[in-house]
Amino acid sequence: MQYLIGSVIGLSSIFSVLAATPAKVDIYTEHFPPYQIEQKNGSITGLATDIVRLIMWEAELGYQIYMVPWTRAKAFSEKSPYSLLYSIARTEQREENHVWIAPLCQLKIAFYKRADIANEQAWEIWRIKQYVVAVAADQLSENYLKAHGFVADKNILSITNLDRAGELLERGRIDFIFGAESFVDQMAARMGVTEQWDKVLDIPELSKTLYLTANSNAPTEYINRLRAAAERVQMQRKKVDVGCHIDE
Structure with a gap:
């Protein structure tokens, strides 16, 4: 039983x-x-x-x-x-x-600049705010930029598919891409511009x-x-x- x-x-x-x-x-x-x-x-x-x-x-x-x-x-x-x-x-x-x-x-976030933008000895957020930055919409990276004073339609372009950012960067429509290192590196390799996009600033707190x-x-x-x-x-x-x- x-x-x-x-x-x-x-x-x-x-x-x-x-x-x-x-x-x-x-x-x-x-x-x-x-x-x-x-x-x-x-x-x-x-x-x-x-x-x-x-x-x-x-x-x-x-x-x-x-x-x-x-x-x-x-x-x-x-x-x-x-x-x-x-x-x-x-x-x-x-x-x-x-x-x-x-x-x-693991996800790591950084800023990448267009090739024809002059290099600075030390890139900081306040310098990058003088340019237009593309970022993925509704992501932690977008929230980070807004929290640091970036303004929509002024110096931040939020896009649904960050794949578009590579073309916009090459056409001079934006100055920086702010996104995951592995994502941006792969996009640059696919477009054949790996040596042209410089990573200028890591954001460890978004890792x-x-x-x-x-x-x-x-x-x-x-x-x-x-x-x-x-x-x-x-x-x-x-x-x-x-x-x-x-x-x-």
Whole structure:
């Protein structure tokens, strides 16, 4: 009888976990090379994407990744308790609005200037404010500029897709790009202007870790399943070079 009761309890626990997971998880992100890249055939790849796929495989969950502008990605991820969002920087302001599943990659932010702008011995924020800076809309980097006195339509251009910034910089429509080092470096390499765009100022306080997050209303069993899978993937990442690292 005790064996039968134990078996029933065990089966109930399994069915409880299964009931707390959807047939397909909707995962939202934005185009943000090299972390998330939409290929010509429509597939989504990238350093962070590869880790997210490993976590979902390890958790044995079906999923679909949707790449949309960041504002929409955040909005869509709030519509279902099972939706996931990546790559989002972890900050104090965002802490209670998300369930933080797993760290993915390290993000570092810097200013890059156009080639024909004369070099200064020491670039500082007050100098850069004399120029027009392109930044990704609705990001921590945009908030940083506004907090330091940059004004829309004067010396800051907020754009939904920062990929456009490279062309604008080359055409002289903007003077600086303010964004993730890996993203800007890859864009410069793709455009063949790596030697022309100079990184002039790092912003260490914006260095963050990008995360995979879940909806704040997600069921506990679902969260536990994802976190357990993420821990197993993290153990494997420590054994091999996955091309994307976080500060321990």
